[in-house]
Amino acid sequence: MPRVKRGFKARRRRNRVLNQTEGYFLGRKNRFRQAVEVLRHAWEYGYISRKLKKRDFRRLWITRINAAARLNGTTYSRLVSGLKKAGVALDRKILSEIAIHDPASFGAVAKLVSSSAAAK
Numbered sequence: 001m002p003r004v005k006r007g008f009k010a011r012r013r014r015n016r017v018l019n020q021t022e023g024y025f026l027g028r029k030n031r032f033r034q035a036v037e038v039l040r041h042a043w044e045y046g047y048i049s050r051k052l053k054k055r056d057f058r059r060l061w062i063t064r065i066n067a068a069a070r071l072n073g074t075t076y077s078r079l080v081s082g083l084k085k086a087g088v089a090l091d092r093k094i095l096s097e098i099a100i101h102d103p104a105s106f107g108a109v110a111k112l113v114s115s116s117a118a119a120k
Contacts, residue, residue, distance in 0.1 A: 061096035068099035072110035082113030 014032050021028060021035040028038045066076035074082075083090060088109070090098075099106045 058092060061092040064096040064099050065092060068103065068106050069110060071103075072107050074110055074114060079110060079113055082116060083109070086113060086116045088112070 017032060017035050017039060018030060020039055023029065024035070024038060027034050029035065062076060065079065069076050069079045090109070095106070095109075098109070
């Protein structure tokens with residue numbers, strides 16, 4: 001009985017892997033076994049980084065909001081707490097954008113929070 005050489009299917013699978021490792025250094029781009037290993041690590045790092053990206057952006061937004069809040073005479077925690085009590089539904093990303101691009105509006109939001117805190 002002759003051996004099965006797998007032919008087209010195997011070549012297509014190998015080419016799919018090698019196409020994804022295009023641009024990698026040395027044998028990592030054209031040696032199948034090495035390429036598979038490197039590609040699996042790349043997928044793992046990509047998965048991890050997608051999670052870390054969310055954390056990093058949230059930290060950045062909080063830092064920006066805190067800096068802007070301090071310029072308006074309050075702190076980040078007081079500002080967020082006041083917004084929640086006042087029923088203002090602005091998330092950190094939007095607050096950060098307002099703080100950067102429209103400081104006057106951010107000042108108005110900070111004033112709203114401080115006035116509602118003083119009223120209670």
